[in-house]
Amino acid sequence: MKTFETIQTELRAGTTTCERLTGEYLGTIEAGSGLNAFLSVFSEKAVAQARLVDRKLADGTAGKLAGMVVSIKDVICVKDERVTCGSKILEQFISPYNATVVDRLVAEDAIIVGKNNMDEFAMGSSTENSAYGRVKLVQDETRVPGGSSGGSAVAVRAGMATVSLGSDTGGSIRQPASFTGVVGLKPTYGRVSRFGLVAFASSFDSIGSLALTTRDCAQVLNVIAGHDERDSTSAKIPVPDFTSALDKNVIGLRVGIPKEYFGEGLDPDVRTAVEKSIDTLKKNGATVEEVSLPHTEYTIATYYILATAEASSNLARYDGARYGYRAKKARDLAGMYTASRSEGFGSEVKRRIMLGTYVLSAGYYDAYYRKGQKVRRLIQQDFLKAFDSVDCLITPTAPTTAFKAGEKVDDPLTMYLSDIYTTSANLAGIPGISVPFGKDHQGLPIGVQILGRQFDEATILKVADFLESAS
Secondary structure (H helix, E strand, C coil), X not given: CCCHHHHHHHHHHCCCCHHHHHHHHHHHHHHCHHHCCEEEECHHHHHHHHHHHHHHHHHCCCCCCCCCEEEEECCECCCCCECCCCCHHHCCCECCCCCHHHHHHHHCCCEEEEEECCCHHHCCCCCCCCCCCCCCCCCCCCECCCCCCHHHHHHHHCCCCCEEEEEECCCCCHHHHHHHCCEEEECCCCCECCCCECCCCCCCCEEEEEECCHHHHHHHHHHHECCCCCCCCCCCCCCCCHHHXXXXXXXXXXXXXXXXXXXXXXXXXXXXXXXXXXXXXXHCCCEEEEECCCCHHHHHHHHHHHHHHHHHHHHHHCCCCXXXXXXXXXXXXXXXXXXXXXXXXXHHHHHHHHHHHHHHCCCCHHHHHHHHHXXXXXXXXXXXXXXXXXXXXXXXXXXXXXXECCCCCCCHXXXXXXXXXXXXXXXXXXCEEEEEEEECCCCCEEEEEEEECCCCHHHHHHHXXXXXXXX
């Protein structure tokens, strides 16, 4: 496994080339095919792009990410390639355009190597819901890598890509980063364009990155962040140089510890690792104080009311009429709609569509959806109040380390609770990052989560980089 910093050093020294590097990554992808991390591999295109970047390096015109080999979660569009969203209903759909983030990566000479497996339509916490089979954890193939960006996390952890782009609706970057032992960054909602991201829940979805180091995530964010006219939710806010914040200095940093995140259900090994990270910050000049986020107990319920409602609306477009899977034996239009969706969607997607349709229905809209929006606002206010007195919050990323495949598939509520510490950031629209910090008694990675103010990715990257160096 190579960080981008290592790759840049080798390219400058002339000890490798982009073409050679890309060949090595492609070889690793092939050798690790049993992990099921990829749904598409762009072998010929990647090698051709690598040769082009080598020529640019030779004449001094290469971009900021020259030599970075990137994989893309299969919910983000890459022109002329399949975008399945891990679903049978889009199995043969070819994207007619690039997502903005893909255009920005390619413009800086990143090399796109393929598309990663994922929970269907990004709905899941284990990457067991893919129509194309589950993704396996590198450290123990009987366990899950988290989700829904499990394929992206495994690709980085297994050395199949330098960096991977994922999407995070309720923790889908941070939780698999924690399970696999990589860094996972969810930027502030609106910091990165969602154009070309297939929607699950439009007011929650964020594109971010998974990498071996915080620095690699920061360098990717430097490139993909910024306003995009094609995305009405994209913020017109200047993009700083995020790498300049990585100074290994936390003196004077004010760190908040939300007391509600350390209660019942937290694995003892995870608790110990997070407490050790807090002590490390304190010993190096940070001040630590307990804060309260009093509406934390409502985050999972609020998230699953609002996110499923948006999913129900967004996924209504997959009806077999215009694109995607169409049932072959339907006798009339209504029958085609029903059969196409029944055959094309998996069980978890159907469950969430039904939940979302229910909370939006005439008799229950006020009782569930409207009330959920009010509680969302209260959760946002909790964070605003906390950030009046602290610069960032430290929490567990997930309540446990990677669990066994099949362990929670038949118990949706238990599965949903895997995201208990991550959904609040999406409800509040704030940035969050998971950084590896220690292992449990079985040798499985533990992730520490850092949450920050809106558009203050610089602070959480600084803290993550420091903890990474101290772990």
